[in-house]
Amino acid sequence: MRELTLPDSGPKRKLLDAAELLFAEKGFEAVSVRDVTQFVKMNVSAVNYHFGSRDGMMTLVILRYANPVLEERIARLDSAERKWAGKGLPLEEIIDAFVRPLLGQARKTDLPERQFYKLIGRIFAENGDGLAPAIEAQFRATSERFMRAFGKSLPAVAPEDLVARIHFMTGGLVHLLTHQEMLSNGAAAPPDMAATLSRFIRFGAAGLREGTETEPLAKNGPQATFDF
Amino acid sequence: MRELTLPDSGPKRKLLDAAELLFAEKGFEAVSVRDVTQFVKMNVSAVNYHFGSRDGMMTLVILRYANPVLEERIARLDSAERKWAGKGLPLEEIIDAFVRPLLGQARKTDLPERQFYKLIGRIFAENGDGLAPAIEAQFRATSERFMRAFGKSLPAVAPEDLVARIHFMTGGLVHLLTHQEMLSNGAAAPPDMAATLSRFIRFGAAGLREGTETEPLAKNGPQATFDF
């Protein structure tokens, strides 16, 4: 896993910051190298000089945060598993390990919070698809690692069920990151991300756990009416 | 709400079918009018002749399915509410009304099932954003209608909580539609959509309901350990 060595200042850093901001705002496809260079009043050729190509720049933008997030996820899951020593973890703790690194990374950025989450959401929406093979493998490894953890904590859930439920949950997370503004109910500002993620953890845990506890029926009638 | 009058054959229909297929496969942004016309061996200018512009063609592709799906959602919710006459519906029935129209529309298409769901997912991912104002309003109206229904069935859940949970759920649905292939665990084919949606309904209902029943704690420990 190659270390990212980025200077704290200089033209390369300036370009990368600008690209990151614009990619977060408009999406990776919708930003041209001219958009980026004009934003920081540099020459078009700067991108190709410093990064080789538009793709090279994009990869660096993605690596800068995807890498730390993925590694922190694994680290948190490791430490949680050590803490519970072989027993299945509470679902909330697994999801927390999956989600909390986002908060940490958000604080390390110059980027406005909202835009950082959009960027991360866009990255994770593609699940490493089409990215550099190294980072794609890391995505897959992380995903399998968490899958095993969930499976251990939910032995009663059939594998196909588990895969599907985790899929629903991660989809909800991606949507939450990329469409955070839709959470602002009416005129008010959207709730902060920490609160939202806390809601997400409870939601996801309940969904994953569905059917494994003697859950009381909805007060309005028996579920037997439905064929699912 | 203008009726869509599309001939069953003819060049217009042929173009629209091709556009639909390609949009579903590669996304709306990634398909050029040349891609579409070459696919059916017609001239480039055909698109502008028949639809006025690329945008006009896109809008028709979207209207063809978004409209029926949204209307069937409302109709199903109406009939469910009539059935339960004022009492709050079971969550499963609301989610079913939201989700089942997708299955119905899928059967009315020439499109391969998988690709139809990708198309619908892409449409609903943007939530009518940037679409024709008429369809955008319909999106919003449908969304508010379902929000009220959920609220009535979950009076104990605070509005901000409810908005967030519904947001997570719809995000999961979009992800499921657009990334269905990720559900194929290993080499096997992915489960069919009816089964997946049935899982989704149970997952979503459990997530929405979280905390409103005296849910037993996870067997491994008290939740009080976590600050969420």
Next chain:
DNA sequence: GGCTGATTGAATCGTGCGTTTGACTTTGCC
């Protein structure tokens, strides 16, 4: 100062895009 390597700049290349044009061909109808 003067050399060297790292940057920047203006201009240009080739490509693919959505759209337009105007001539041509087909179709439907009297």
Next chain:
DNA sequence: GGCAAAGTCAAACGCACGATTCAATCAGCC
């Protein structure tokens, strides 16, 4: 047949894009 409307076609337009060229400039160092 004749005519108008509908449809098709090759060609071109203007534009934005990523990339490249090469001369000009800058920075650090002897």
